[in-house]
Amino acid sequence: MTSAISRPLVLGLETSCDETSAAVLDGDNRILGHVILSQDVHEVYGGVVPELAARAHLQRVDGVVDEALAKAEVTLDEIDVFGVTAGPGLIGALLVGVCWTKATAWALDRPWVAVHHMEGHLFGPVLEEAEAEPPFIALLVSGGHTLLLHATAWGEYELLGQTRDDAAGEAFDKVAKLLGLPYPGGPSIQRLATEGDPTRHRLPRPMLRRNQTVDDPAYYDFSFSGLKTAVVELTRDLGDCVGAEVPHVAAAFQEAAVDVLVSKTLRAVRETGCGRIVLGGGVSANTWLRHEMGRRLEELDADVGLRAVHHASLRLSLDNGAMIARAARFRFDQGEQAGFDQNASASLPFPGLRTGSRTGTSSRT
Numbered sequence: 001m002t003s004a005i006s007r008p009l010v011l012g013l014e015t016s017c018d019e020t021s022a023a024v025l026d027g028d029n030r031i032l033g034h035v036i037l038s039q040d041v042h043e044v045y046g047g048v049v050p051e052l053a054a055r056a057h058l059q060r061v062d063g064v065v066d067e068a069l070a071k072a073e074v075t076l077d078e079i080d081v082f083g084v085t086a087g088p089g090l091i092g093a094l095l096v097g098v099c100w101t102k103a104t105a106w107a108l109d110r111p112w113v114a115v116h117h118m119e120g121h122l123f124g125p126v127l128e129e130a131e132a133e134p135p136f137i138a139l140l141v142s143g144g145h146t147l148l149l150h151a152t153a154w155g156e157y158e159l160l161g162q163t164r165d166d167a168a169g170e171a172f173d174k175v176a177k178l179l180g181l182p183y184p185g186g187p188s189i190q191r192l193a194t195e196g197d198p199t200r201h202r203l204p205r206p207m208l209r210r211n212q213t214v215d216d217p218a219y220y221d222f223s224f225s226g227l228k229t230a231v232v233e234l235t236r237d238l239g240d241c242v243g244a245e246v247p248h249v250a251a252a253f254q255e256a257a258v259d260v261l262v263s264k265t266l267r268a269v270r271e272t273g274c275g276r277i278v279l280g281g282g283v284s285a286n287t288w289l290r291h292e293m294g295r296r297l298e299e300l301d302a303d304v305g306l307r308a309v310h311h312a313s314l315r316l317s318l319d320n321g322a323m324i325a326r327a328a329r330f331r332f333d334q335g336e337q338a339g340f341d342q343n344a345s346a347s348l349p350f351p352g353l354r355t356g357s358r359t360g361t362s363s364r365t
């Protein structure tokens, strides 16, 4: 290793779902080596099969880490800090990463940090854009979560809204399956929607009413299962004609989902006066979401200071080890280290998240 590389060197490992990924970051949070291996074993099932995911991680984790180290031109014993996704996610898949990291950190006598997957997504954009720093409004949208946050500082997050049922990515995946499109559903719907007319079929905007006020508990919350049911009913009504209508249905669904996501995010911008928005999680790869967020933020008639929308590149929007390494570095700098009693948790609480302050019942999870 050359002496020009700054310390600490952090190795981040992500195995919470169907990507096995490892990355090495230097002391300035530059990505020295990064490998993302997507599992293709799930394709024929139209969704992730948890046991197959865990087995595939176990088979690939050593190879993925070795390749990330080789790209970074460092050896394993040069790593100063290890970071790993400890939750939320598929428990069998998480255990592979946590056990690998715990054993390696113990063998090398190095500190390690347990990272929350969604806090990892929050750190995705700042790896590429230095301005993606708090204070900001964050919309975190993945296969398992839909969270609207006001981040006043790293580690200080106020929960404004979340989904009451399906996550945004889950809705994309379920609607895609219904329309006979391949998994993962988000990219399939996005692709087909470019050929469709979003105005040809009108779909509902669940939990979005113009006359809602901030003290309404539904003001910032989301619901996607009703939208999915509306697509089920629409395809039933279309009957034999559904084939030719699929691009239009895909476009109408994407339009409705994005309208709700953007509208609620802009409510948060207006109420907090914070015009910087950070998008994270797999659904933030959606080009229509990015486009609409930027366009409508510009048009927002409110005094919110600087206006900017930050999102990571496609590679860093989906699950990856670099965001986990970056979040681990933040937590490590805060003095946090995992002990050997640290477990993986499918429902790990988001660190630093305050809930209920809108209604005056603030509490920390």
Ligand code: KG4
Residues within 6 Å of the ligand: 017, 141, 142, 143, 144, 145, 168, 169, 170, 172, 173, 184, 185, 186, 187, 190, 281, 282, 283, 284, 285, 286, 287, 317, 318, 319
């Ligand atoms: O963050 P992520 O890679 O994994 C989880 O943490 O869940 O997010 C995966 C989700 C899937 O539901 C996938 O369909 C969705 O992100 N997704 C998209 C797009 N790319 C991935 N949704 C909409 N548009 C996209 N372009």
Ligand code: ZN
Residues within 6 Å of the ligand: 117, 121, 142, 143, 281, 282, 318, 319
């Ligand atoms: Zn994710």
